Amino acid sequence: MTPHQTIAARVKQLRKGRGWSAQHLADQMAAEGIAWDRSIVANLENGRRASVSVEEFLVLAFVLDVAPVHLLVPVDAEETTPYRVVPERLPAGSWFVRAWFRGRTPxxxxxxxxxxxxxxxxxxxxxxxxxxxxxxxxxxxxxxxxxxxxxxx
Incomplete structure (x- = not known):
C-alpha cells in the first residue's frame, strides 16, 4: 500500500466511524483554513485525487483528532505488512515504518x-x-x- 492510498483509506474509515458526511469533513477542513468541499473528500477517498499537501495532511489529522502517523501508516496491518515509503525501493514492514516516523529507528x-x-x-x-x-x-x-x-x- 502506498502512503496516499493509506491516507485515503484511513480518512474514509475515520470519517465514517465518526458518523460524518463528506460535507461535514469538508466543513471542518474549511474551518481550519483548508478550502475543501464534499467532492474533494470523495475524490480523495475513492482515489481520483492523487495527493494531499502537507498542510492538508496535518489539518486532516487535526480535525479527525488522530496522530498524523495513524493517517499515514495502517493501524490494523500486521507488523510485516509491506509499506512502500520510497517508490523505487522495496517496501518495509509497517511496524518498522511507524518506528521510523516516530524517530525510533533509521x-x-x-x-x-x-x-x-x-x-x-x-x-x-x-x-x-x-x-x-x-x-x-x-x-x-x-x-x-x-x-x-x-x-x-
Whole structure:
C-alpha cells in the first residue's frame, strides 16, 4: 500500500466511524483554513485525487483528532505488512515504518549515528535495543565501508 492510498483509506474509515458526511469533513477542513468541499473528500477517498499537501495532511489529522502517523501508516496491518515509503525501493514492514516516523529507528541505508544525531535533546530517548551505542558504531562503520566500496563516500 502506498502512503496516499493509506491516507485515503484511513480518512474514509475515520470519517465514517465518526458518523460524518463528506460535507461535514469538508466543513471542518474549511474551518481550519483548508478550502475543501464534499467532492474533494470523495475524490480523495475513492482515489481520483492523487495527493494531499502537507498542510492538508496535518489539518486532516487535526480535525479527525488522530496522530498524523495513524493517517499515514495502517493501524490494523500486521507488523510485516509491506509499506512502500520510497517508490523505487522495496517496501518495509509497517511496524518498522511507524518506528521510523516516530524517530525510533533509521530505515533503509541510513547511517544510524547520523540519524540519531538529529534528535533534539529534549526528545532524546535511548534507541531500541538493536541500536545500542556498540551496534550504532558497527552499523556506521559498515555503512561507511559500503559507501567507500561503491564510490559514494
Amino acid at each position: 530505515i533503509g541505508g541510513v547511517d544510524p549515528k547520523r540519524y540519531f544525531a538529529e534528535v533534539p535533546d529534549i526528545e532524546w530517548e535511548p534507541p531500541a535495543s538493536q541500536w545500542t551505542p556498540e551496534n550504532i558504531e558497527a552499523a556506521s562503520a559498515a555503512t561507511t565501508e559500503a559507501r567507500k566500496a561503491a564510490g559514494r563516500s
